[in-house]
Amino acid sequence: xxxxxxxxxxxxxxxxxxxxxxxxxxxxxxxxxxxxxxxxxxxxxxxxxxxxxxxxxxxxxxxxxxxxxxxxxxxxxxxxxxxxxxxxxxxxxxxxxxxxxxxxxxxxxxxxxxxxxxxxxxxxxxxxxxxxxxxxxxxxxxxxxxxxxxxxxxxxxxxxxxxxxxxxxxxxxxxxxxxxxxxxxxxxxxxxxxxxxxxxxxxxxxxxxxxxxxxxxxxxxxxxxxxxxxxxxxxxxxxxxxxxxxxxxxxxxxxxxxxxxxxxxxxxxxxxxxxxxxxxxxxxxxxxxxxxxxxxxxxxxxxxxxxxxxxxxxxxxxxxxxxxxxxxxxxxxxxxxxxxxxxxxxxxxxxxxxxxxxxxxxxxxxxxxxxxxxxxxxxxxxxxxxxxxxxxxxxxxxxxxxxxxxxxxxxxxxxxxxxxxx
Numbered sequence: 001x002x003x004x005x006x007x008x009x010x011x012x013x014x015x016x017x018x019x020x021x022x023x024x025x026x027x028x029x030x031x032x033x034x035x036x037x038x039x040x041x042x043x044x045x046x047x048x049x050x051x052x053x054x055x056x057x058x059x060x061x062x063x064x065x066x067x068x069x070x071x072x073x074x075x076x077x078x079x080x081x082x083x084x085x086x087x088x089x090x091x092x093x094x095x096x097x098x099x100x101x102x103x104x105x106x107x108x109x110x111x112x113x114x115x116x117x118x119x120x121x122x123x124x125x126x127x128x129x130x131x132x133x134x135x136x137x138x139x140x141x142x143x144x145x146x147x148x149x150x151x152x153x154x155x156x157x158x159x160x161x162x163x164x165x166x167x168x169x170x171x172x173x174x175x176x177x178x179x180x181x182x183x184x185x186x187x188x189x190x191x192x193x194x195x196x197x198x199x200x201x202x203x204x205x206x207x208x209x210x211x212x213x214x215x216x217x218x219x220x221x222x223x224x225x226x227x228x229x230x231x232x233x234x235x236x237x238x239x240x241x242x243x244x245x246x247x248x249x250x251x252x253x254x255x256x257x258x259x260x261x262x263x264x265x266x267x268x269x270x271x272x273x274x275x276x277x278x279x280x281x282x283x284x285x286x287x288x289x290x291x292x293x294x295x296x297x298x299x300x301x302x303x304x305x306x307x308x309x310x311x312x313x314x315x316x317x318x319x320x321x322x323x324x325x326x327x328x329x330x331x332x333x334x335x336x337x338x339x340x341x342x343x344x345x346x347x348x349x350x351x352x353x354x355x356x357x358x359x360x361x362x363x364x365x366x367x368x369x370x371x372x373x374x375x376x377x378x379x380x381x382x383x384x385x386x387x388x389x390x391x392x393x394x395x396x397x398x399x400x401x402x403x404x405x406x407x408x409x410x411x412x413x414x415x416x417x418x419x420x421x422x
Contacts, residue, residue, distance in 0.1 A: 002281070002296055003341040004307050007325060010043070010050030012333035020274040021319035021327055024080045025165075029053075030319065030327060031078045031087050032335075037062045038076050038091050042098055043335070045321055050335050056098050058091040072116075079118040079127065082165075088127065090115045106148070113144070113153070117214075119163035121196035122172070122189055125149065128198070130159050147195040157200055158376070159185065162214025166240075167352070168221045168359025172198060176376070177210040181407030183380065184215055184226060188368060203366040205243060206382040206389075207236070208405040218278040219324070221355030223299065225276055225285060231255045233271045237285060237299060238385050241362035245385020246299050251275075251287070274317045280324030281342040282351075288315035288328055294338075310334060 012018065012032075018041070020033040028046025033039075038058045044051045058076055066074060076091035087098045094112040096103055106127075115129035127146040134144050134153050143156040161175035170191060176183045184205035187198035211230025217223070217240070225237045233251035238244065252267045275288035287295040292310040297303075309315065313330035321327055326338040369379045382389045384405065398419060400412040 002284070002305070002307075004294070004309070004326070005339045005341055007048050007337040007339050008045075008050045009337075010052075010335035012041075012335065014333070017331050017333045018317050018329040018335070019272065021317045021329055022078050022080065023319045023321045023327065024085070025082055026322050027085055028322060029080070029085060029087075030321070031080065031089075032317075032329065033076065033078070035063075035316065038074050040076055040078055040087070040089050040098075042087060045325070045327060045337055046323075048337075050337055053100065054098060054102070056087070056089045056096050056103055058089065058093040058096065077115060077118045079120050081120055082122055082124045084124065088118060088120075090118050090129065107151075113146075115144070117160060117162050119172075119174075122165050122169065123192075123196055126195040128156060128159075128163060132156075145195045145197065149194060152195075154195060157187070157198055159198070161212060163198075164215045164217055164224075166217050166221055166355065166359050166362075167219060168355035168357070171359045171363060173215045173217070173224060174198075175212055175215070177212065179210050180410050181405075182207040182210050182212055182229070183376075183382070184224075186362065186366075188363060200369045200376070201363075201366045202369060202379055202381050203243070203362070204380045204382055205238065206384050206407065208384075208407055213273055216276065216278060218282065219280060219320075219355070220282045220351045221358040222282065223278065223285075225278070227273065227276050233268060235276060235285075235287065236385070241358050241365065243383050243385060247285070247297070247302070248385075251289075270314060272314075272316050272318070274319075275315065277318050277320045277326065279320055279326060279340045281340065282354075286318060286320075286326060288318040290314040292330070294318070294326070294328065309336060309338070 017035045018032040019035040022031040030043050030045050032041045040056045042053045044053055076089050079088045085100055089096045094114050095106050097106045113133040117130045119128045130143040131140040132142045132144050141158055143159055145154045145156040158176055159174040160177050163172050163174045165172050173186050186201045190197050209229045212226055212228030216225045222240055223237055224240050228234055232255050235249050237247040239246055251271050256264055270290040277286045279286055283299045285297045292313050294307045294309050296305045310330045313332040315328050316331045317329040319327050328336050378391045394411055397412045398416040400409040
């Protein structure tokens, strides 16, 4: 069994707590999203310490009673530079950046541009923003590509929920969401060119409904996890590169259907939307709970073990640091840094070799969508982790059972109605 050792504890101060933690991929830094107002606090989590370094405040107005989409629209999005101690934050007041020298407006980019999601390209030379600030009226149909050197803003492919870089390099994952179904898209990334572009690939995951968070890759690149959705506290994990689903579970009670009982809505709110992470050991997913515990899930055996972390405090966020330690936030304003004692002999070099092999295998098993492929869905080969559909397959579906995902039932009903009208 894995043991957890407390490395450091911190107290946020005041009445605030953190609802999301975004760790730098290579440096001992973490961006902490304030639960009370549109602000991001930067902490140092290295050398066995937790120490606040600064904050980016986008507005003085607290969230107050803002809920749902209204709250989401006011919540800042953040992106760490892949190599430098540089954080870019976007929100109601446009773009801001933090470095150890302080807060400023980004050079070479429109400081007034505002996005719901933001990401750096793997080489750090390009910022990707969604929805498009450039395309008035049709922003959700495309994204922006900000060349930081020249200051130009160009057009990019449609995506809407975060970008996750595969640890093997040259490959990223993101989401395109719709109320009926969400596609988890994979894209090749141009190497050595500026601005860097995402080139969507044909193989994709299809997820039921919408409302998911940014996908997560494991450190060895052999698993991808997706947290969502709008109607359930669901967690799905897929092997990579096969995309075979190895875990599908609901945290708490499943949706009882509309109208939703108040006790179920309270349960939905109690579970953090940013409460999963892959730690340093392969094949293990960590889940933070409202009861103050971390659940360690072995993806091969499906066994789960609870580790008590905070007593009397809901775990409001979970992340893994660049060195593989777990960082948790509590609803009472606590931060706790935990070392995972696994006794694993797997080296970082071995992990990099495994992840690189997984990325290459995925890229070799698919192809890029043509540049003129405006109708994305006609080019995708979709899987839900158990079945696979070509575009022509879905066009022919006219029957689905009550146990099939909502999107497939809707597709079958639409196809059947069209066939009957001909």
